[in-house]
Amino acid sequence: MIAEIAPADGPAGIRVIPLGPEHADQVLTIYQLGIDGGQATFETTAPGWEEFDAAKLPGHRHVALDADGRVVGWSAAVPVSDRCAYAGVVEHSVYVHPDAQGRGVGLALLRALIASTEAAGIWTIQSGIFPENTASLALHRRAGFRVIGTRMRIGRHHGVWRDVVLVERRSPVVS
Template sequence: MPPEPPAHIAPLTQAHAEQVLEIYRLGIEEGDATFETEPPSWEVFDRSKLPDHRFVALDSGTGDVLGWVAATKVSDRCAYAGVVEHSVYVHPAARGKGVARALMSALITSTEAAGIWTIQSGVFPENTPSLALHHHVGFRVIGTRERIARHHGRWRDVLLLERRSPEIL
């Protein structure tokens, strides 16, 4: 019998809130994941994420959350109805095991099924693991937002990445 996969993907719900926000906090503390300085409350997080496009990777043995991915609208304008921005975070102890790739696959599947043609993200250039993940799942760098904002007292660049769906024409 083949070994059980280390994680399975499920919709992200309030039941996962504490672990999701803790993984977010750990990513914030590392300093190269986001401009945020602390995670939001669950209520703010929940309101801002699109319900059909947010997932968790759950440990197959314990049920613990290993990582999460979620998308937000980029605009309320009708012309941008097919464009979302996403975030993906994996617990430091679960990295390098394909968790982020599985989460991104779930997000891509759900967005394409909904007719969304572009997923975008902003990534610090120093976050090379994130850049490698995004490249692997079909994202490309479309530009650099130089000195876009200050983070812990210093100006930071952000690479703008996007994945255009080959399925939605």
């Protein structure tokens, strides 16, 4: 049995459960839609499932399902370093299908990620967000993340230098 991990105050008709291989095609489609939008990542194509699966931490991968069981969003985390001093720090991604944006799906996914990481003793969740992605920045503020700075012209995206806003959430319960 798959345990539902969405908080009771999540969006109506949306369940958040662990991401598994049965969700691969829908997750990678949503990832590619985010990539195609041009404001989510420096990536230009979604990886294959084997590469995606190998990179993401087990236990910190979630999907949001609509009432019909379709994946409408996902979140996942990766370690920021293999150095033991950073064992409690992860970098995360959260992607919501364009048709499901603005309905609380992203917040439900972030809450599930926060719950799973805190249960595992992870004390910091971080990410880099393009400053033009104002919806993602607002979502992260609602989920308790803070802006820690901006990396100016950190990388080229389709030949254009892009800035990245660094956000983090430090757990108040993991010390």
